[in-house]
Amino acid sequence: MRVEISKSDSHVLKCEYAVRGEIVTLAQQLQQELLAKPGSHPFDEILYCNIGNPQSLAQQPITFFREVLALCDHPAILDRSETQGLFSADAIERAWQILDQIPGRATGAYSHSQGVKGLRDTIAAGIEARDGYPADPDDIFLTDGASPAVHMMMQLLIRSEKDGILCPIPQYPLYSASIALHGGTLVPYYLDEAAGWGLEPSELKKQLEAAKAKGISVRALVVINPGNPTGQVLSEDNQRDIVEFCKKEGLVLLADEVYQENVYVPDKKFHSFKEISRSMGFGEKDISLVSFQSVSKGYYGECGKRGGYMEVTGFSPEIREQIYKVASVNLCSNISGQILASLVMNPPKVGDESYESYSAEKDGILSSLARRAKTLEDALNSLEGVTCNKAEGAMYLFPCLHLPKKAIKAAEAAKTAPDAFYARRLLDATGIVVVPGSGFGQVHGTWHFRCTILPQEDKIPAVVSRLTEFHKGFMDEFRD
Amino acid sequence: MRVEISKSDSHVLKCEYAVRGEIVTLAQQLQQELLAKPGSHPFDEILYCNIGNPQSLAQQPITFFREVLALCDHPAILDRSETQGLFSADAIERAWQILDQIPGRATGAYSHSQGVKGLRDTIAAGIEARDGYPADPDDIFLTDGASPAVHMMMQLLIRSEKDGILCPIPQYPLYSASIALHGGTLVPYYLDEAAGWGLEPSELKKQLEAAKAKGISVRALVVINPGNPTGQVLSEDNQRDIVEFCKKEGLVLLADEVYQENVYVPDKKFHSFKEISRSMGFGEKDISLVSFQSVSKGYYGECGKRGGYMEVTGFSPEIREQIYKVASVNLCSNISGQILASLVMNPPKVGDESYESYSAEKDGILSSLARRAKTLEDALNSLEGVTCNKAEGAMYLFPCLHLPKKAIKAAEAAKTAPDAFYARRLLDATGIVVVPGSGFGQVHGTWHFRCTILPQEDKIPAVVSRLTEFHKGFMDEFRD
Numbered sequence: 001m002r003v004e005i006s007k008s009d010s011h012v013l014k015c016e017y018a019v020r021g022e023i024v025t026l027a028q029q030l031q032q033e034l035l036a037k038p039g040s041h042p043f044d045e046i047l048y049c050n051i052g053n054p055q056s057l058a059q060q061p062i063t064f065f066r067e068v069l070a071l072c073d074h075p076a077i078l079d080r081s082e083t084q085g086l087f088s089a090d091a092i093e094r095a096w097q098i099l100d101q102i103p104g105r106a107t108g109a110y111s112h113s114q115g116v117k118g119l120r121d122t123i124a125a126g127i128e129a130r131d132g133y134p135a136d137p138d139d140i141f142l143t144d145g146a147s148p149a150v151h152m153m154m155q156l157l158i159r160s161e162k163d164g165i166l167c168p169i170p171q172y173p174l175y176s177a178s179i180a181l182h183g184g185t186l187v188p189y190y191l192d193e194a195a196g197w198g199l200e201p202s203e204l205k206k207q208l209e210a211a212k213a214k215g216i217s218v219r220a221l222v223v224i225n226p227g228n229p230t231g232q233v234l235s236e237d238n239q240r241d242i243v244e245f246c247k248k249e250g251l252v253l254l255a256d257e258v259y260q261e262n263v264y265v266p267d268k269k270f271h272s273f274k275e276i277s278r279s280m281g282f283g284e285k286d287i288s289l290v291s292f293q294s295v296s297k298g299y300y301g302e303c304g305k306r307g308g309y310m311e312v313t314g315f316s317p318e319i320r321e322q323i324y325k326v327a328s329v330n331l332c333s334n335i336s337g338q339i340l341a342s343l344v345m346n347p348p349k350v351g352d353e354s355y356e357s358y359s360a361e362k363d364g365i366l367s368s369l370a371r372r373a374k375t376l377e378d379a380l381n382s383l384e385g386v387t388c389n390k391a392e393g394a395m396y397l398f399p400c401l402h403l404p405k406k407a408i409k410a411a412e413a414a415k416t417a418p419d420a421f422y423a424r425r426l427l428d429a430t431g432i433v434v435v436p437g438s439g440f441g442q443v444h445g446t447w448h449f450r451c452t453i454l455p456q457e458d459k460i461p462a463v464v465s466r467l468t469e470f471h472k473g474f475m476d477e478f479r480d
Numbered sequence: 481m482r483v484e485i486s487k488s489d490s491h492v493l494k495c496e497y498a499v500r501g502e503i504v505t506l507a508q509q510l511q512q513e514l515l516a517k518p519g520s521h522p523f524d525e526i527l528y529c530n531i532g533n534p535q536s537l538a539q540q541p542i543t544f545f546r547e548v549l550a551l552c553d554h555p556a557i558l559d560r561s562e563t564q565g566l567f568s569a570d571a572i573e574r575a576w577q578i579l580d581q582i583p584g585r586a587t588g589a590y591s592h593s594q595g596v597k598g599l600r601d602t603i604a605a606g607i608e609a610r611d612g613y614p615a616d617p618d619d620i621f622l623t624d625g626a627s628p629a630v631h632m633m634m635q636l637l638i639r640s641e642k643d644g645i646l647c648p649i650p651q652y653p654l655y656s657a658s659i660a661l662h663g664g665t666l667v668p669y670y671l672d673e674a675a676g677w678g679l680e681p682s683e684l685k686k687q688l689e690a691a692k693a694k695g696i697s698v699r700a701l702v703v704i705n706p707g708n709p710t711g712q713v714l715s716e717d718n719q720r721d722i723v724e725f726c727k728k729e730g731l732v733l734l735a736d737e738v739y740q741e742n743v744y745v746p747d748k749k750f751h752s753f754k755e756i757s758r759s760m761g762f763g764e765k766d767i768s769l770v771s772f773q774s775v776s777k778g779y780y781g782e783c784g785k786r787g788g789y790m791e792v793t794g795f796s797p798e799i800r801e802q803i804y805k806v807a808s809v810n811l812c813s814n815i816s817g818q819i820l821a822s823l824v825m826n827p828p829k830v831g832d833e834s835y836e837s838y839s840a841e842k843d844g845i846l847s848s849l850a851r852r853a854k855t856l857e858d859a860l861n862s863l864e865g866v867t868c869n870k871a872e873g874a875m876y877l878f879p880c881l882h883l884p885k886k887a888i889k890a891a892e893a894a895k896t897a898p899d900a901f902y903a904r905r906l907l908d909a910t911g912i913v914v915v916p917g918s919g920f921g922q923v924h925g926t927w928h929f930r931c932t933i934l935p936q937e938d939k940i941p942a943v944v945s946r947l948t949e950f951h952k953g954f955m956d957e958f959r960d
Contacts, residue, residue, distance in 0.1 A: 056589035109536035
């Protein structure tokens with residue numbers, strides 16, 4: 001007898017993850033059809049703007065990072081003379097340093113459950129250099145990307161559906177999915193689109209009180225800065241408000257800071273929530289704070305390597321022990337990802353052989369991303385009935401669609417949300433894949449989509465012209 | 481205000497993981513003390529026999545595998561002439577093959593949520609060659625080692641504490657930990673120590689009925705073959721009994737087959753549960769079966785790379801969709817681990833340049849493991865009041881300690897389980913780290929410990945003599 005899983009009461013069934021949802025499955029089908037039968041669609045390739053996966057769109061990895069990874073994978077070549085010709089001298093030196101930090105130089109062994117101690121030392125030093133405040137290697141938990149770290153914290157914080165987590169709306173659906181998988185309740189707080197997706201402290205208070213009135217015990221607040229899908233960089237004032245609020249209400253502050261290197265506007269700068277907290281005079285005893293970082297984003301974009309860490313401060317030893325236990329059950333994160341996390345927090349410095357090429361690669365990627373963000377932002381704002389906030393950071397734009405009533409009716413008739421209807425039409429007409437705003441949450445009655453800024457720069461004009469032409473046709477068809 | 485996590489009703493607090501538990505923390509402290517003050521203990525090094533982590537004990541990785549990984553990490557060197565001198569020709573060829581299977585050759589991109597399709601093709605072909613029955617790449621989900629795959633299935637199967645999972649006792653504590661973390665109920669079935677840790681079908685039936693009588697809905701049965709911590713290789717008859725039972729009772733069969741290459745006795749052979757099921761004439765419609773495999777075990781022992789897969793057969797499309805969704809939320813497993821999983825399922829073949837060195841490395845590791853297993857098994861059986869089953873497979877021995885009443889009383893006075901008392905004494909006297917049987921579960925009133933067979937072969941005589949001397953002293957102290 002084959003097993004069926006009953007639909008009642010399953011946390012899994014409640015979980016949704018639009019970034020790889022229906023529209024992406026459909027795009028993959030179209031891609032197969034194009035391969036099997038060229039010319040079968042009005043476009044010759046699928047343009048994936050649905051996911052922050054830079055290297056899938058031909059962004060090249062940073063050479064120095066890959067040199068070090070290769071040498072750590074196969075240390076037997078480290079003292080061969082041919083290696084000198086193939087690898088930069090500082091990559092060879094760094095590989096030796098890293099191997100010496102790994103007990104027995106065994107890159108194929110499980111590490112300490114929190115990750116290799118020497119790599120955590122490097123990361124802590126990197127955090128210290130970034131923030132200007134001390135960081136403790138014992139506070140670092142290395143993880144396979146940021147997602148498992150988020151799951152670990154949700155697992156720890158959520159005991160039942162009576163436990164709530166305050167999440168921004170719109171939010172990256174990892175959070176709603178993880179809260180659903182762990183059987184908790186998402187307590188929304190709405191970002192203010194009119195204020196560049198900023199955050200109003202009174203909104204936090206209002207939503208907290210509303211949740212309490214429903215018997216929900218709110219345990220933590222998620223903040224994503226720079227924002228996903230919204231692309232804003234929070235002001236320092238806003239950050240201080242959030243810290244103050246979490247401290248006052250006794251909430252764990254879960255700070256998703258994976259886009260910390262992705263800031264594209266000169267008037268904004270990334271500040272970690274730890275830096276902000278410490279600058280307000282709040283230490284270990286005042287606030288429980290978790291900061292998530294990943295090797296998947298930034299200028300490195302090493303999504304496939306699954307590296308990342310969380311820095312965990314302000315918890316009691318008893319809770320630290322529980323976090324450690326959950327990490328132990330999963331043994332450790334992958335060592336290549338661990339090494340890469342140490343590299344992104346300690347890249348080549350002035351004077352190192354690789355510094356110039358490293359800087360050129362890094363600046364090339366970041367300046368191109370900034371140009372792409374601006375071009376797409378301008379293009380979106382030039383469309384009839386579309387408004388798009390400034391792309392200050394991260395890798396996304398989240399334009400608002402002011403759809404004609406006729407389009408909304410047509411969506412209803414097709415039994416789909418209006419933004420999903422728009423995204424589906426866009427895909428069918430142009431091959432451009434975006435994620436409907438409903439996958440991230442939005443103010444009731446407003447419609448959006450998330451579009452990455454990641455297509456190769458020479459493809460951006462095509463994205464713009466296809467999108468513009470499609471939108472014009474769409475409006476011509478549905479204009480009230 | 482700092483946050484405290486309330487102790488009531490937390491799945492995390494209920495979870496235990498002895499393999500990295502108290503005794504290991506203590507061993508790490510002793511190691512620090514030895515470093516800081518040589519001579520401060522009656523031994524000069526800690527011998528970690530607590531965890532199946534071969535490369536931490538100087539087992540060398542397979543050269544061919546590491547060559548391919550390094551080349552895939554830094555493909556820029558693939559067509560440089562120096563590379564020919566540094567890497568074997570078939571490693572270079574394999575790296576090209578693998579890169580061509582990865583869209584855009586982007587080893588730094590998230591892959592398909594189930595893993596790179598071409599790598600899954602390779603793995604499916606490897607399974608087919610192993611079993612003699614077809615395997616479908618769409619049934620393969622690549623994961624960061626086997627542990628996340630087990631968690632995924634538990635997440636899917638467990639809706640509340642009324643859902644039960646049949647687990648062998650003794651068991652690998654990943655299972656009890658994962659069931660606790662997901663809020664389900666472990667339904668034990670006892671392996672028969674007197675029958676070489678074999679399995680009695682009537683025991684399965686009895687425990688299933690007992691669970692049902694308590695209102696537990698039993699959804700799946702875990703079987704670990706070769707056994708952890710018990711080291712047995714199940715007979716084909718036993719395997720058929722298990723398949724028949726799961727089919728009849730409508731249970732998902734979760735087959736932990738990560739030790740499939742670790743069989744040390746000539747009269748036993750590994751058969752996958754899929755092979756057994758298919759040979760009984762049971763297909764997709766008859767039984768829901770999940771097989772877990774990992775790059776951490778076998779002769780490869782690549783624990784730090786976190787590679788593995790599960791092969792999922794006999795589920796409805798609706799459930800497959802849910803498994804896919806959970807995989808999607810985690811984006812994908814790390815690409816190096818994915819590549820390694822494809823390599824272990826498709827190692828060099830006769831005629832390939834690396835075949836001879838590969839075979840020599842593989843046979844060297846496996847024959848040494850077999851010798852170490854036998855030496856330790858004999859040594860344990862020669863101890864007063866200790867009986868140890870044959871080490872047929874996996875990486876562990878699980879001897880039974882017939883402890884004197886006086887030792888049990890001393891343990892009670894020290895407020896610890898008798899086997900934990902023994903393990904602690906062993907550590908303090910010899911530096912040998914084993915895991916008390918209570919961490920795995922055992923028949924009430926019996927006492928065991930788990931000891932890996934992994935210390936380097938030249939250290940085995942020291943392990944044996946230190947253990948023998950300690951045990952003699954222990955018995956002299958506590959003999960009734």
